Amino acid sequence: MSEEHRSGCPINLTLEVLGDRWSLIVIRDIMFGNRRHFRELMQGSNEGIATNILADRLRRLVENGLLTKEDDPSHKQKSVYSLTEMAIELVPLLAHMGAWGRKHLPVSDALAIRAEILEEGGPQLWSDFMDELRARHLGTPLTTDTPSVLARLTQARNEVAAREKSA
Amino acid sequence: MSEEHRSGCPINLTLEVLGDRWSLIVIRDIMFGNRRHFRELMQGSNEGIATNILADRLRRLVENGLLTKEDDPSHKQKSVYSLTEMAIELVPLLAHMGAWGRKHLPVSDALAIRAEILEEGGPQLWSDFMDELRARHLGTPLTTDTPSVLARLTQARNEVAAREKSA
Numbered sequence: 507m508s509e510e511h512r513s514g515c516p517i518n519l520t521l522e523v524l525g526d527r528w529s530l531i532v533i534r535d536i537m538f539g540n541r542r543h544f545r546e547l548m549q550g551s552n553e554g555i556a557t558n559i560l561a562d563r564l565r566r567l568v569e570n571g572l573l574t575k576e577d578d579p580s581h582k583q584k585s586v587y588s589l590t591e592m593a594i595e596l597v598p599l600l601a602h603m604g605a606w607g608r609k610h611l612p613v614s615d616a617l618a619i620r621a622e623i624l625e626e627g628g629p630q631l632w633s634d635f636m637d638e639l640r641a642r643h644l645g646t647p648l649t650t651d652t653p654s655v656l657a658r659l660t661q662a663r664n665e666v667a668a669r670e671k672s673a
Numbered sequence: 674m675s676e677e678h679r680s681g682c683p684i685n686l687t688l689e690v691l692g693d694r695w696s697l698i699v700i701r702d703i704m705f706g707n708r709r710h711f712r713e714l715m716q717g718s719n720e721g722i723a724t725n726i727l728a729d730r731l732r733r734l735v736e737n738g739l740l741t742k743e744d745d746p747s748h749k750q751k752s753v754y755s756l757t758e759m760a761i762e763l764v765p766l767l768a769h770m771g772a773w774g775r776k777h778l779p780v781s782d783a784l785a786i787r788a789e790i791l792e793e794g795g796p797q798l799w800s801d802f803m804d805e806l807r808a809r810h811l812g813t814p815l816t817t818d819t820p821s822v823l824a825r826l827t828q829a830r831n832e833v834a835a836r837e838k839s840a
Contacts, residue, residue, distance in 0.1 A: 515774075517771050518701075518784075521694035521697055602766045612686070614682070617681045617683070
């Protein structure tokens with residue numbers, strides 16, 4: 507074990523690798539928002555992440571093996587970020603985090619609907635979503651032809667947001 | 674919703690309330706180590722938490738409704754910290770965090786055995802453990818007479834630590 511770790515406790519190591527809260531926010535946006543470029547992550551940020559913080563957290567997440575960074579074949583100047591298997595396996599953790607937040611904190615409807623669907627779908631939906639993320643980020647062929655979980659989450663979110671806007 | 678929150682996303686709010694990684698480390702030590710006093714939390718810390726950080730995180734956790742602080746009836750100068758229901762309901766989240774850390778990070782055996790038991794026990798064990806924490810921290814009567822989960826976790830940990838020491 508590296509000398510840099512404060513202890514070998516799995517919870518401590520997880521918190522060390524995920525770093526501060528911005529790291530998980532960035533993973534959330536790549537995972538659920540399918541934002542793969544720096545500019546998309548920046549401009550779409552609900553939390554208004556600062557440019558330097560985003561750059562630092564992306565770098566750290568690549569270093570820690572949670573993201574890979576490659577040249578975008580369609581835009582030579584752009585890089586595209588992908589989740590690794592390690593990051594994809596954070597889905598159940600993020601689902602629990604969303605469920606806990608929804609229960610105990612003052613969430614907004616449009617931003618909580620995805621957490622609600624993930625909570626109700628349970629382990630089967632998380633597993634389908636992880637397979638889908640593997641196809642999207644790792645290039646693994648999809649083994650099932652179930653409807654896209656990401657599309658379902660995104661549609662539900664847009665519907666609630668539209669309802670809130672027209673209300 | 675308070676103006677102070679950066680967004681109403683349940684994951685963002687959860688990360689805001691839990692603060693930085695030290696907050697969850699403190700909750701972990703109260704929950705799994707049953708350390709209820711400042712000095713115990715300080716001296717028993719595997720991660721070597723600094724006094725000022727511990728004091729600050731305890732204060733914030735009380736402010737955010739995750740801990741309560743009361744005078745200890747047996748030691749007039751001491752305060753005793755208790756988990757609230759909101760904090761007790763972090764058990765599944767911490768179990769997932771431990772499972773993820775065990776799978777992907779260089780954990781040490783003695784510190785990972787509790788995560789392993791929690792992972793294998795699944796939702797039923799987490800539920801029993803939460804009932805036990807409610808009895809211990811909230812004074813709720815225990816409805817079952819199952820063996821103590823905390824005792825089991827602690828014993829397993831001590832056994833692995835003793836084996837490592839004699840190896």
